[in-house]
Amino acid sequence: MVRPTRFLQLVLACLAPAASAQAPGAAGGPGLALRTSKALICAPDADARQVQDHAWITVKDGKIEAVTSVHDGGPPEGYEVLDVGSNWVMPGIVELHCHEGGTYDINDLVYLANPGLRANSAVINRNDRLLRGLAAGVTTVLFIPGSGANIGGAGVLFKTGPKRYEEALVREAGSLKLAQWGNPESWTIGVGMSFENWNTRNTFRRGLAYAKRWDDFEAGRGPEPRFDPQWQLFRRIATGEVPISTHTQVYQVVLMTITMIKIELGLNVFLDHSTIGGWLAGGLAQEYGVPAIVGPRSVDPATRGMIEWARNGHEGFRGVAAGYQEMGLEQIGFNTDSPVLPQEGLPLQAAMGVRYGFRDDRLQAVRGLTVVPAMTAGVADRIGSLTPGADADMIVISGHPADPRSHVELSFIDGERSYEPDVEGRIY
C-alpha cells in the first residue's frame, strides 16, 4: 500500500522531475530528520561515541548534520520527520575489493605491470550486481583490476546507487592494485616470486622517480618532465593520497608486503585478502599502521594442505579476522572479492569473522564494514560514519547488520533514497 505522503511524492515526481532533486535531505532540499531506536555512528576515533540509542539523525544538503539523543529535544523546525521505528540506522557499508562494478575485462595480461590502466573506464553504474549489494547495505565500492598481472592498475571508488558516474564518484583513483602471490606468478610462462618482487620494486621506484621529477619541476629545481599517463598516478601515490591495495596472502608474503611497500618504499598500503596464515604478521602490521581488509576467505580451515601452506601450526578452523585481532591489529575490515563471493555477501563476512572468534564487544564487526575501510581508503571524512559533515549515506536496517536475519528497509545515498523495497520490491 502506498502511504499518502509517498503517494504525494510520487505524484510530484511525475509532474515535475526537478522536484525529486529537492527531496528532503538531498542537496538543495529541506532538512530530513530520522528518528531511530539505535544509531550506529561508527566514528573514526574508536574511543569516541559509537552508538546513540533513541536518536535523531538530521540531514541537510546530502550531509549528516548531527546525531542527538531524542531526550535532548526534537529536530529543527521545518525538517521532514521520518520515524523508522525499531529499525537501526547505520552508515552505508564500504567494500574495498569489488570486481562487480562494471564489465569484467579488468585483467590486462600483456604486461606484468600496468600502473596506467584504469578500472573506471569499465564502470557500469547501478548495475544489477551492485544493486543487490546496495540491497544488502553496500553503498560504496572500490572497483579494482584483477590480480592476473603483478600491478593491475587503478581502482575506482564510487557509490553503488547513483545512475550517473559523476554523481557516484568518490575518488577516481581509488587505489593502485598490486598483486603478490596467488595469481600473477603464473603470468605467461610463470615468472616466479623473485621476478615478481624485482618487478614490483622496479615499477614503484620508476613511478616514484617520475613523481619526484614533477615535484622538482614545480619547486623550480629541474626541467619540465615529459607527461606520461603510465606513471601519472604515482604523483598521488607519493603523497599518500592513493593507497596501494595489495592482493597478498600467506605469512611470508604478507611480511613482504609490509616490509617492501610500507617500510622500504614508505607508501600508504593496506593488506587485501591477507588470509592463509597472513594474520601471523598482524603485530608488524599494527606497528607500521597497515590495515587488513580480510576476505573472501574468513578462516584457515583444518585441512592438511592448508595447514602446511599457511604454516600457522593450527589444526582448527582459525578465524582470519580473529587472528589479526589477537596479534594486536586494530584496523581490520572485510571484503568479498565479488564475484568470488556475491556483493550482497559482505555483511555475512563480518558475521563469519565473529563466528570464528573475532571479538565484537566494541562494535568491531560494524566498524570493519564501514569506517575501517573508509579510513583505509582515506575517505573517512566523507563516508563510513554518521559524523557531522559526512555524506548522508545511511541504511535503515532491521537489526545487527552482520546478522543474516536482518534486512535493509531503506538506503540513502547523499541524503536521497537510493533503494526503497516498499516501492521497487525486495531485492535481498
Add this chain to the structure above:
Amino acid sequence: MKLLKMLPFLSTALVGLAWFGAPAHAYALQDDEAEAEDEEAEDEDESDAWYAIVGGDVYTGTGAVLRGATVLSKNGKIKEIGHDLFLPEGTEKLDARGMRVYPGLVALSASSRLTKGLFQAEPEPDFDPHLGVDNLHPDGRANAHLDTGNEEYDEVADIPTDADVLVEGQLLRQEIADSFDPFSQYLVLALSTGITTAEQSDTPVKLKRDEIKDVDMGPKNVYSLNFSLSNPNSRRQTREKLEKASDYLRRMKAWEAEGDKDKKEPSKKGVDMNYVRVLRGEVFAAFNANDREELLDIAHLAQRYRFRPVINGCMEGWTVASELGRAGAYAIVTPRTRSPKSEELVRPGGSSIENAAILHSHGVQVAVIPGNTSFELNGMTGRDLLHLPVEAGFAIRGGLDERAALDSITTIPARILGVDHRVGTLEAGKDMDAIITDGDLLHYQTFVQYTVVDGKLVYDKEEEIFFAHIRPRPELPALDPGEEPGEAEAVVDEEAPADEDAEEEAPPESEDDDEGEGADDQGAGEDDDGRL
C-alpha cells in the same frame, strides 16, 4: 531403595500403590502382572542405557519450549521430557544448564563425502551412473549393452539401476551400510553443525560415530519424475505412465470391490509400479524445477493425479505459491539463490529472498538446503553444509518466521525422507538425537557444544580440534553424578548462587505447579521465537 526411586514412574502408571512393598526385584513379577508393569520391569534391566540431557532450555520443535528441563532417553529412544524427572541409577547425564537443546538437524541432498569420508571423490554434479544409456537389456541391468560375454566380469561391472534400488529396496541400502565410514572427519564436521540425519543417495542415513549399526534408516522415500519443459519426450512419458498407473489402480479397486477370487487380478502389463507407488502415497514424486511454467504444470499434474510433489529448487515458486500450496507441495529451497529474471518477461520471476516465506504462507512445506551441500574447506565460509542454520537465517531475512525456519532444517526434511516418526523433533518415543547449543541455533555466532545421536554423546566441541579454541565453554559447577537428582540439585544451589541457576535448579515442586510452569514456559517460548 531402588524401588523408592522408581516411584515417579510408577505413579504415572497408576500402579504405585499396588507396587508398594513388592519384592525388590521387579522382574520377578514379570509373568504375573499387567502390561504396564511389564514395562516397568524392563526399566529395571541392568543392560539398559539411560541418557539424560539435564537442565537446558529444550526447544522441542513442536512449538513447546521447556526451560531448564531434562530429556531422558532409554536405549536411544526418548522416554520423557520434562522437569524433575526421575533418573534411574546409572543414567549418564549431560549438563546442559545455560544452553539450549534442539532436535538434531536433517540435511537433504548432502554430499556423499559425509559418510564415505575423505577418500570418496565428490561426484560430478550431473554425473549419471548409467552414462546416459537406458536399460537396453531385458533383465534390466543398466550396462548390459557393455556385456563382454564373460559372465563373471559382466556381473561385477554392473551398476544397479534406479528401478533395482527402489523395487528391490536392498541394493543401495546394502551399499551405504558397507561404505559408511564411522570415523570420517566429514562426519564429525556434520555432527559439529548439529546434523544427525542426512540424505545420502536419496536415502536417509543416521550419522552414527564409531559404529555402523543401524545407520541405514530405511528405503528411499522419493521417486524422481521428469516433467521438464526442455524435454517434451519425458513429459509425455511421465504423463502416460501416470495415466496407466492411475488406470491400474482403478481396475484394482474395482477388482477388490467385486471380491470375486476366481476372477483374474488386473494385469500389470505396461504399468510402471514406481508410479503406482507414487499414486498410492508410498513414496513422494520428486521434481527438479525452478521455472514458473514448470512449477505450475507440476502443481496441476499433482492435483489431477492426487499425489504430493517434492520440488527441488522451486526458485520461482513465490510467483505461483498458492497453486503449489493447493497441490500440497513440498519445496526444497536455497534462500540465497541468485538469479535475475529473464529480461524478456513482463511477469514477476527470477529468484527472491522472500521465496521461502511466501511459499510457507501458502501452505507449502519448505525445507532449506545451502547452496553448497558439501563442506567448503578452502576457507570461504557461510554457504555450505557447515552453515546450514545460517541458510535458514536467510529464509528468516525473507520473512519466514523462526519456528518455520527451524522446521525447515529439522522436521520437514525428515518428512521428505520418510523418517519424521523417528527424527526431526524432540518427543517421547522418537530417537534421542539432540544438539546442545550455546545460544539461539539460528544466530550466526552460535556453536553446537554437544551432539547426541541415539542417546550417545558423539560430539563435544571442547574435545575436537576444529572449534575448541573459539570461545571455550565456561565450566559449570558439577552436577554430582553420584547423588540422587534432588540432592545434586541442592548442591548446585549452594555452589551457584546466580539467580538463573537457582531458578533452574529449584527444588522439586508438586506436579500441579509444574504443569502450570510448563504452560508459562510455552508462552514465553512463543515470544522468544519472534526476534532477538
